[in-house]
Amino acid sequence: MRAPVRACGPTKLKSRLCNENKFIVVRTRFAPSPTGTLHLGNIRTALFAWAYARHHQGQFVLRIEDTDLERSSEASADGILRDMKWLGLDIDEGPFFQMQRMDRYREVVAQMLKDGRAYHCYTSVEELDALREKQKANNEKPRYDGRWRPENIAKFGLEVPEGVLPVIRFRNPDDGVVAWDDAVKGHIEIANSELDDLVIARPAPVGEVGVPTYNFCVVVDDIDMKISHVVRGDGHVMNTPRQINIFRALGVEPPVFGHTPTVLGSDGEKLSKRHGATGLNEYAASGYVPEAIVNGLARLGWSHGNEEIFTPQQLVEWFNLESLTPSPARFDAEKFEWLNGEHIKRMPVDELAKRLEPFLKEAGYDAAPSSGDQLDAAGGDGFAHPTATMIAELLRERAPTLKKMAALARYCFVAPEVDAALLAQHLNEGNRPAIAWVKDQLATTDWVKPALAAVLKDAQTRFTLKTPQVMMPLRVMLTGSAQAPAVDALLLTLGRERSLARIHV
RNA sequence: GCUUCGUUCGUCUAGCGGUCAGGACACUGGACUUUCUAUCCGGUAACGCGGGUUCGAUUCCCGCACGAAGUGCCA
Numbered sequence: 241m242r243a244p245v246r247a248c249g250p251t252k253l254k255s256r257l258c259n260e261n262k263f264i265v266v267r268t269r270f271a272p273s274p275t276g277t278l279h280l281g282n283i284r285t286a287l288f289a290w291a292y293a294r295h296h297q298g299q300f301v302l303r304i305e306d307t308d309l310e311r312s313s314e315a316s317a318d319g320i321l322r323d324m325k326w327l328g329l330d331i332d333e334g335p336f337f338q339m340q341r342m343d344r345y346r347e348v349v350a351q352m353l354k355d356g357r358a359y360h361c362y363t364s365v366e367e368l369d370a371l372r373e374k375q376k377a378n379n380e381k382p383r384y385d386g387r388w389r390p391e392n393i394a395k396f397g398l399e400v401p402e403g404v405l406p407v408i409r410f411r412n413p414d415d416g417v418v419a420w421d422d423a424v425k426g427h428i429e430i431a432n433s434e435l436d437d438l439v440i441a442r443p444a445p446v447g448e449v450g451v452p453t454y455n456f457c458v459v460v461d462d463i464d465m466k467i468s469h470v471v472r473g474d475g476h477v478m479n480t481p482r483q484i485n486i487f488r489a490l491g492v493e494p495p496v497f498g499h500t501p502t503v504l505g506s507d508g509e510k511l512s513k514r515h516g517a518t519g520l521n522e523y524a525a526s527g528y529v530p531e532a533i534v535n536g537l538a539r540l541g542w543s544h545g546n547e548e549i550f551t552p553q554q555l556v557e558w559f560n561l562e563s564l565t566p567s568p569a570r571f572d573a574e575k576f577e578w579l580n581g582e583h584i585k586r587m588p589v590d591e592l593a594k595r596l597e598p599f600l601k602e603a604g605y606d607a608a609p610s611s612g613d614q615l616d617a618a619g620g621d622g623f624a625h626p627t628a629t630m631i632a633e634l635l636r637e638r639a640p641t642l643k644k645m646a647a648l649a650r651y652c653f654v655a656p657e658v659d660a661a662l663l664a665q666h667l668n669e670g671n672r673p674a675i676a677w678v679k680d681q682l683a684t685t686d687w688v689k690p691a692l693a694a695v696l697k698d699a700q701t702r703f704t705l706k707t708p709q710v711m712m713p714l715r716v717m718l719t720g721s722a723q724a725p726a727v728d729a730l731l732l733t734l735g736r737e738r739s740l741a742r743i744h745v
Numbered sequence: 746g747c748u749u750c751g752u753u754c755g756u757c758u759a760g761c762g763g764u765c766a767g768g769a770c771a772c773u774g775g776a777c778u779u780u781c782u783a784u785c786c787g788g789u790a791a792c793g794c795g796g797g798u799u800c801g802a803u804u805c806c807c808g809c810a811c812g813a814a815g816u817g818c819c820a
Contacts (some may be wrong), residue, residue, distance in 0.1 A: 271773095271820095273819095273820055275820085305820060308819065308820060309820075311819090311820090317786095342815085352762070361818095365817095365818065368790060368817090368818085370809045372816090372817095376746075379746060379747085380746090380747085381746080381747050381748075381816070381818075382746095382747090382816065392771060402814090407818055422750095425749095425751085428749070428750075429746085429748065430748070433746055434749090434816085436749085436816095437820050438817090438818095439817085441818090442753075442818050449819085451818090453817095453818070453819085453820090454818090454820045456820070457820095458820090473814085474750075474751095474781090474813085475813095475814060475820095476814095476815095476820095477749065477750065477814070477815080478748080478749065478750095478814065478815040479815085479820095480814075485814065499750090501750095501751080501813095502813070502814085503819095504813090506756080508812090510813090520772060539757065539758080539769090540757065540758095541757085541758090542758095543758055543759070545759070545768085546758085546759065546769075547768095548757095548768075548769050548770085549769095550760095565751095565758075566750075566751060567750090567751050567752065567779070567813095568751075568812085568813070569756090569757065569758090570757075571756095571757095572756050572757060572770065572771085574756085574770060574771060575756075575757065575770040575771080576770095577770095577771075578771090579770085580770090637783055637784080638781085638782070638783055639782090640782090644782095648782095662781095666780095696779085706778060707778055707779055707780095708778065708779070708780065709778095710779085711779045712779085712780060714779095715779080715780065716780095721780095721781090722780060722781075723780065723781040724760065724780075724781080725779090725780095725781095726778095726779055726780090727779065727780090728779085729779095740780085
């Protein structure tokens with residue numbers, strides 16, 4: 241489901257480019273390529289850009305950079321939209337698609353050509369390769385030598401070759417340095433002598449403009465979309481000076497740049513499918529809640545003192561670019577899971593129940609109703625079964641993900657298989673009478689927690705047993721496991737009928 | 746090779762010239778006699794190396810090492 245595309249950018253080149261470079265409002269953007277699912281690294285950049293805009297009551301723009309025809313797909317663009325929505329990164333404008341802005345880019349290239357800020361270059365790819373090889377062999381930096389700059393043509397003795405379509409190159413300044421104060425990394429400067437004349441439009445007959453290239457489109461887009469702060473991954477640091485030069489050539493002051501550090505896999509390698517740093521959708525499917533993902537992602541490279549657990553709202557309130565660390569961070573799956581558990585614990589039960597329900601269904605506990613605190617329709621073992629809310633209440637502190645919580649809830653629906661050896665460890669002649677007594681009491685006692693607790697306590701005193709001697713056999717019979725919630729809570733959740741059916745003395 | 750950026754416990758980080766270098770995850774010890782994969786309390790564990798500057802460097806400067814990115818008619 242693709243949102244409607246909005247046209248962006250007027251056709252009056254000059255007036256547009258030269259004037260409105262004062263940004264009153266903060267406008268950030270996220271500009272992914274639709275070439276696959278978003279991984280944690282990408283989405284974190286989006287999160288930071290979004291949080292910055294929201295913090296300043298600014299706007300957040302989504303731009304899809306779909307000019308790589310071979311790898312781009314609509315499905316992937318839809319996936320991006322879906323993931324952002326799930327995380328709560330609401331967008332104010334867009335998505336804009338670069339493919340639909342080609343005319344605009346060409347218009348600007350044509351203008352630059354006319355103004356002498358760009359020129360045709362007939363050097364073939366083969367020649368370029370040869371040139372670079374030679375430069376490398378001589379221990380020089382491989383770069384285009386500017387031979388087709390109008391003033392150099394004669395010097396190089398060049399003639400326009402037959403049947404070769406020229407590319408258009410940007411005339412980069414020869415001297416001086418390009419410098420900017422990166423909002424994350426601080427002052428950075430690069431000598432123009434390190435930069436060469438980059439191709440801004442691919443081959444096309446003279447008089448036409450070929451397909452424009454990335455570094456150029458980005459600048460035109462950021463100008464047209466009035467982006468005030470470019471928050472992006474630090475893989476773009478080396479593009480920045482080139483882009484700044486293009487901004488200036490177009491008569492526009494460049495925006496503020498903030499380059500966020502890379503996220504590495506837990507092994508320290510770059511994030512990729514193999515590292516388990518899988519797509520966001522898979523975290524959703526594993527029972528992670530978006531609040532926890534936002535929290536964890538933000539905490540990877542950003543900090544607000546010693547705050548570890550915070551809500552998306554708090555992130556927005558506290559966020560600033562200066563508190564980003566400039567160094568790369570490793571993804572820590574264990575900490576993410578812990579964080580997820582913390583967010584689950586803090587969530588209102590009803591909300592938790594609502595989110596748990598699909599996971600219960602997926603686990604095969606289909607009949608779970610959505611809410612309420614009374615037993616509802618018959619479950620898989622033939623008894624009225626607990627609601628999602630009751631289960632959430634019972635297990636919220638014991639499961640780090642919704643999926644694990646659903647798995648833990650098994651005994652709420654299905655009679656457990658009780659291992660005889662395990663039971664024998666906890667049930668013996670010493671406590672058997674007590675358990676029998678408890679069962680008797682449970683047949684008639686009020687099914688409320690204080691009453692249930694009282695029965696259990698009475699059993700201890702009446703039979704002079706230690707607490708575990710009463711609790712453990714019940715726990716095992718009720719759940720099939722020695723690790724389970726408090727027995728009174730279990731009884732309450734499971735219900736009288738089901739509980740009695742499971743207690744065998 | 747060249748350019749740019751980076752380097753605090755295993756991991757994420759706080760620190761912005763004087764701290765017993767703090768917190769969190771993980772790990773580990775204990776407590777909770779309603780178990781535990783829960784909860785509470787405790788513990789182990791870090792400033793990459795070498796020079797400066799300074800009364801004093803984790804903090805500032807310079808080298809080195811290591812890592813990352815770039816060096817495309819990819820984005």
